[in-house]
Every structure is written in C-alpha cells, then in structure tokens.
C-alpha cells in the first residue's frame with residue numbers, strides 16, 4: 001500500500017516546481033521578447049517550454065482531459081487579445097502585431113497536451 005501522505009507531498013512539490021518553471025520561463029521570455037529577440041517560430045520555439053510546463057501544471061491539478069484540452073485551446077483563442085491589450089496598456093503601442101501563426105498555435109496546444117498527459121501518467125504512479 002502506498003503512503004498517501006508521501007504521495008500528496010510529492011504532488012504538492014511537483015505543482016510548486018512546475019508553477020515556478022512556468023512563471024520563470026514566461027517572464028524570462030517576455031523580457032527577451034521585449035528586448036527584440038525573435039522567439040516565435042512556425043512550430044516549436046522557446047515558448048514551447050512555457051506550454052509544456054503549463055500543460056503539466058494543468059495535469060497535476062484535477063482537470064479531466066476534455067477540460068485540460070479545453071483550457072489549452074481557450075488560451076490560444078484569447079492569447080491574441082491579451083497580447084493586444086498588454087501592448088496597448090504597457091507598451092503604449094496602438095496595435096502590436098501578434099507574432100504567432102496558426103501552425104504555432106496548434107503546436108502550442110499539442111505540446112501543452114503532451115505535458116498534461118505526462119503529468120497524468122506520473123500522478124497514476126504516485
């Protein structure tokens with residue numbers, strides 16, 4: 001019989017680690033992006049790390065696969081609007097160009113969902 005308390009500790013630690021990784025990569029890449037470094041590619045790019053870590057985070061919580069996938073797709077739908085709003089509010093840009101192409105957005109969802117599945121498989125072994 002597995003030690004439930006030990007499993008819960010491992011799960012809490014994993015959530016903390018992946019939250020920190022997600023935020024660390026997100027803010028680092030935002031700083032690099034705002035410094036003029038080109039980070040967005042047609043498929044996999046440095047932002048893919050954020051998507052896989054965020055997918056793992058979603059999987060570590062108690063979302064079913066349809067909800068997890070829905071969250072990843074919802075993010076890709078609202079992301080251009082958040083990008084536009086952030087550019088207007090923080091950068092005083094009137095209409096910043098959203099750099100992602102549809103293939104990148106689809107890849108983001110796939111990579112995020114792979115992270116989700118990896119987290120679910122890991123949780124089953126706890």
Ligand SMILES: [Ca+2]
Nearest residue numbers: 079100105108
């Ligand atoms: Ca995206």
